[in-house]
Amino acid sequence: MSRTDMVFSDQARELRRIVELQRQENRAGGGNMRTLAVLSGKGGVGKSNLSLNLACALAEQEQRVILLDADLGLANLDMLCGITARYNLAHLIDGSRSIDDVLVEFSHNIWILPGGSGIRELADLDEARLAELIEMLAVLEDRADILIVDTGAGIHRGVLTFAAAADTAILITTPEPTSIRDAYGVLKALRSTPMSGSKTDIAFVVNMTHSEAEGLEVANRIRMAANRFLGLSINYMGCILNDDLVGKAVRIRKPFYQLYPASRASECVRKLGYALTGAPEKGIANINPPRGLKAFFFRLTRGHFVER
């Protein structure tokens, strides 16, 4: 075989593999759960607070939400909401616990799924274990409408894979130049992450702004750079104003949205919730229809294989 023939046959094999993956994903799909992954370039910019409080805002709209704590470092969602999780995804994977043991009911319409060491194990599951896990998780499809994944910081593979697997990746930054630069880095990395099959929407939030105008200004800068240099069109969801009540709620270990529903930060998060659901104002444009939980975990775990 000539060199050119070899290249062509490699390409054909790759194409067949992608088509087969898409077929499998379609078979796995069919659910209605919408999946959102919250990520950032830098740590400490507000991912966990956004995940938790956005869940509260969506719960208020009578959306049933599952929060997956997928931070590979310090799992801090439980810190923020004052719960102690006994089990996590690892117990589900090793078969020692059921989904009902692992899932923690937090408040009306909100459940927490602690990832723990299980997040890392996802990458190494064989086909049979993976199929079993997806089946166990699939029962959640009927119990909730939205899955929000709180990921760790930085551009390591796992975070990007979560983002690529979700229907919508929500990128969060503050107006600080280092945070913006790192957010841009995530966009760049996300663009070159293989997403087995269909594309992920990218939306972003500017946190800790002093005004709505400042949020818009940062948004325009990121949007322009992403468009011009990366060819990405991304949706600006809105900002969260800097608010001392956020830190206060963190210390009390309750979501600020529940403690201070009329605070500046809560008002902002309420709008972000509406931006996602489209009611009562107009939602953000070009948002993907939900593809379901099975399809999400399928893409998530296949993402690891594809990236190899």
Ligand SMILES: Nc1ncnc2c1ncn2[C@@H]1O[C@H](COP(=O)(O)OP(=O)(O)O)[C@@H](O)[C@H]1O
């Ligand atoms: N809108 C805000 N206004 C004021 N402080 C905020 C705001 N959002 C986040 N913070 C502060 O930033 C800290 C880090 O937020 P956190 O959600 O834990 O970030 P991450 O999950 O990205 O590491 C919080 O403990 C809180 O004190």
Ligand SMILES: [Mg+2]
């Ligand atoms: Mg966090």
